[in-house]
Amino acid sequence: MLLPNGIQHLPGYLDHPAQMALLEAIRAVVTAAPLFTPVMPGTGKEMSVRMTNCGPLGWVTDKQRGYRYQPTHPVTGRPWPAMPPQLLDLWHDIAGYEKPPEACLVNFYSDDARMGLHQDRDEQDLNAPVLSISLGNTCLFRVGGLNRNDRTLSFKLSSGDIVVLGGEGRLCFHGVDRIYPTTSTLLKNGGRINLTLRRVTA
Numbered sequence: 001m002l003l004p005n006g007i008q009h010l011p012g013y014l015d016h017p018a019q020m021a022l023l024e025a026i027r028a029v030v031t032a033a034p035l036f037t038p039v040m041p042g043t044g045k046e047m048s049v050r051m052t053n054c055g056p057l058g059w060v061t062d063k064q065r066g067y068r069y070q071p072t073h074p075v076t077g078r079p080w081p082a083m084p085p086q087l088l089d090l091w092h093d094i095a096g097y098e099k100p101p102e103a104c105l106v107n108f109y110s111d112d113a114r115m116g117l118h119q120d121r122d123e124q125d126l127n128a129p130v131l132s133i134s135l136g137n138t139c140l141f142r143v144g145g146l147n148r149n150d151r152t153l154s155f156k157l158s159s160g161d162i163v164v165l166g167g168e169g170r171l172c173f174h175g176v177d178r179i180y181p182t183t184s185t186l187l188k189n190g191g192r193i194n195l196t197l198r199r200v201t202a
């Protein structure tokens with residue numbers, strides 16, 4: 001399978017013990033910064049994922065102010081918890097970028113959740129790659145080109161897989177078509193967690 005330039009799929013990058021350790025760290029993040037349901041700008045329609053963040057900045061969206069990064073949780077008003085060291089290590093080992101990540105978006109997908117095709121373009125620094133880490137049930141990931149109507153291809157992401165969007169592929173459209181239930185035992189109640197590491201400021 002030939003992926004667009006700048007996009008890498010690293011299957012099985014995290015073994016099971018590493019996945020478990022990262023999951024425990026993310027559970028601590030969610031305890032400090034509970035999952036919330038984001039809504040679309042303008043329409044106020046709820047997304048099918050729930051989310052939270054860790055790091056100095058967090059990605060949020062609401063009906064009134066739209067997509068943006070901010071230093072505080074939109075519900076609790078508290079600063080986001082610190083990024084777990086495992087995530088900083090992954091960035092150091094994989095990203096090939098001198099500046100550290102500033103946001104880790106934590107998306108929780110129930111088994112019927114989806115994510116439509118979109119670009120990650122709310123960041124000032126588009127030279128930095130985006131690292132996407134999968135935990136839990138397998139998903140069908142779709143990636144296209146720089147235009148919404150470009151041809152797309154789909155492939156499965158399993159627990160422990162990492163995808164890198166960088167270089168020419170940094171602004172490629174991508175999304176999640178479906179979740180495959182009972183394909184992982186990592187999350188005892190099912191579902192999938194996606195961790196997206198991003199550098200925000202220039």
